[in-house]
Amino acid sequence: MRKEAMERRNEILDVADELFGQKGFDGTSTNDILEKVGIARGTLYYHFKSKEDIMDALIERYNAQILGTAKEIAANKSIPVNERIIRVVMSLNISDGNGKEIMDHIHKPQNALMHQKIQKVIINGLPPILTEIIREGIEQGLFNTPYPYECMEMIVAYTNTVFDDDMVDITDEERAARIPAFVFNVERLLGVESGSLMYMMKMFGNGD
Amino acid sequence: MRKEAMERRNEILDVADELFGQKGFDGTSTNDILEKVGIARGTLYYHFKSKEDIMDALIERYNAQILGTAKEIAANKSIPVNERIIRVVMSLNISDGNGKEIMDHIHKPQNALMHQKIQKVIINGLPPILTEIIREGIEQGLFNTPYPYECMEMIVAYTNTVFDDDMVDITDEERAARIPAFVFNVERLLGVESGSLMYMMKMFGNGD
DNA sequence: TTTTTATCGACAGACAGTCGGTCTATATTG
DNA sequence: CAATATAGACCGACTGTCTGTCGATAAAAA
Numbered sequence: 001m002r003k004e005a006m007e008r009r010n011e012i013l014d015v016a017d018e019l020f021g022q023k024g025f026d027g028t029s030t031n032d033i034l035e036k037v038g039i040a041r042g043t044l045y046y047h048f049k050s051k052e053d054i055m056d057a058l059i060e061r062y063n064a065q066i067l068g069t070a071k072e073i074a075a076n077k078s079i080p081v082n083e084r085i086i087r088v089v090m091s092l093n094i095s096d097g098n099g100k101e102i103m104d105h106i107h108k109p110q111n112a113l114m115h116q117k118i119q120k121v122i123i124n125g126l127p128p129i130l131t132e133i134i135r136e137g138i139e140q141g142l143f144n145t146p147y148p149y150e151c152m153e154m155i156v157a158y159t160n161t162v163f164d165d166d167m168v169d170i171t172d173e174e175r176a177a178r179i180p181a182f183v184f185n186v187e188r189l190l191g192v193e194s195g196s197l198m199y200m201m202k203m204f205g206n207g208d
Numbered sequence: 209m210r211k212e213a214m215e216r217r218n219e220i221l222d223v224a225d226e227l228f229g230q231k232g233f234d235g236t237s238t239n240d241i242l243e244k245v246g247i248a249r250g251t252l253y254y255h256f257k258s259k260e261d262i263m264d265a266l267i268e269r270y271n272a273q274i275l276g277t278a279k280e281i282a283a284n285k286s287i288p289v290n291e292r293i294i295r296v297v298m299s300l301n302i303s304d305g306n307g308k309e310i311m312d313h314i315h316k317p318q319n320a321l322m323h324q325k326i327q328k329v330i331i332n333g334l335p336p337i338l339t340e341i342i343r344e345g346i347e348q349g350l351f352n353t354p355y356p357y358e359c360m361e362m363i364v365a366y367t368n369t370v371f372d373d374d375m376v377d378i379t380d381e382e383r384a385a386r387i388p389a390f391v392f393n394v395e396r397l398l399g400v401e402s403g404s405l406m407y408m409m410k411m412f413g414n415g416d
Numbered sequence: 417t418t419t420t421t422a423t424c425g426a427c428a429g430a431c432a433g434t435c436g437g438t439c440t441a442t443a444t445t446g
Numbered sequence: 447c448a449a450t451a452t453a454g455a456c457c458g459a460c461t462g463t464c465t466g467t468c469g470a471t472a473a474a475a476a
Contacts, residue, residue, distance in 0.1 A: 030464075042468085051466090120376075123370075124376060153366070158361070167327070182358065189396055210456075238431075238432060249459090251455070253432090257433090259432070421472105421473085428468100432461105432463090433461090435459095441452105443450100
């Protein structure tokens with residue numbers, strides 16, 4: 001019945017995560033959440049100051065999970081630069097730890113605000129991580145660009161919108177057709193020979 | 209008192225436009241709208257089936273205005289390719305006709321859903337228009353890329369997020385510093401010599 | 417014992433959308 | 447031409463839902 005604040009907080013967050021994923025933020029009422037957790041109205045508002053506060057806390061969690069894993073991989077200099085880039089990008093998709101795919105939850109309709117906030121986390125958090133790897137690559141003579149950060153920003157911004165189900169109206173086939181073009185463009189941006197980044201296409205095995 | 213359906217509809221849309229711009233979509237109640245228009249609740253719902261329906265109609269309007277102007281300019285083959293690109297991009301910002309800057313309204317906080325819907329219109333509508341111009345440029349030997357469409361898509365996706373006030377947390381100075389890097393990257397994407405697109409920097413006189 | 421922390425649930429206020437009905441201009445008919 | 451029917455625009459009270467508040471209460475800590 002009575003629990004530590006942090007435990008309750010996480011219980012609420014877990015339920016909110018599930019419900020927002022199913023019905024979206026607007027489609028989920030605070031009642032839905034507190035009933036499923038099994039607490040009273042006042043208790044919910046004892047732990048969170050508003051419904052949006054719940055979402056922000058949830059995003060904070062995602063943030064830590066998603067970017068934390070990415071950072072870890074990026075810092076592991078024992079992995080070759082090429083391979084590390086791939087692993088960082090792929091780590092964005094499947095994390096969560098419990099099998100649930102975070103990104104799947106986000107790309108639901110009716111979650112505009114959440115979607116926007118996550119996008120913001122990614123567009124601000126991911127380029128710095130990737131840029132570090134690219135810098136190493138430049139030192140090793142693998143890449144060649146005077147603006148590694150802006151390159152990464154462009155690439156992240158692009159994948160985040162075009163490979164986002166509810167942003168661009170294209171079929172899966174059309175989206176698949178975008179990939180070689182994307183790789184080609186990335187090659188130009190990073191100043192490498194055409195075709196030399198083809199191996200990166202395996203990143204697109206799943207979603208993003 | 210009694211008016212043609214289309215007239216009323218536009219009256220409501222005008223007020224909604226103003227109010228959404230001031231207080232955001234969520235911050236504006238249907239009461240706010242109908243009071244300012246001077247009609248009863250039922251009347252509002254006689255013309256629109258829901259609050260979101262009002263927003264969709266508003267976006268439809270923007271869509272027509274924004275992309276319509278862009279299309280017009282893009283089709284005017286008497287303007288040289290280089291100049292035409294600049295004009296198309298600049299037309300996105302100031303249109304509206306009555307001095308109000310559409311884009312300013314959109315980049316308000318609390319408008320996540322609207323923001324997303326407009327982004328969608330742009331990311332789907334603008335690249336085809338620009339691609340046509342780029343194709344001309346390729347024929348004229350100005351540009352060189354096998355993937356003009358995807359190039360434009362990338363550029364539009366990038367400018368739409370990075371030069372969007374509430375998406376990337378940077379100061380105006382930092383944002384200004386992004387511009388030369390952006391131009392450099394565009395030059396690479398379009399396969400032109402470094403420095404040859406510098407003249408395009410004048411596009412960034414105002415906002416986007 | 418006193419204070420702090422977690423919990424409860426009734427309540428207020430706001431808001432989106434509904435519905436039955438009204439009013440008026442225009443068309444139809446006797 | 448006058449009586450009447452029709453349809454389109456409009457009204458406003460009402461419903462149900464939802465978020466956030468508050469004072470009371472119980473349990474644990476100090």
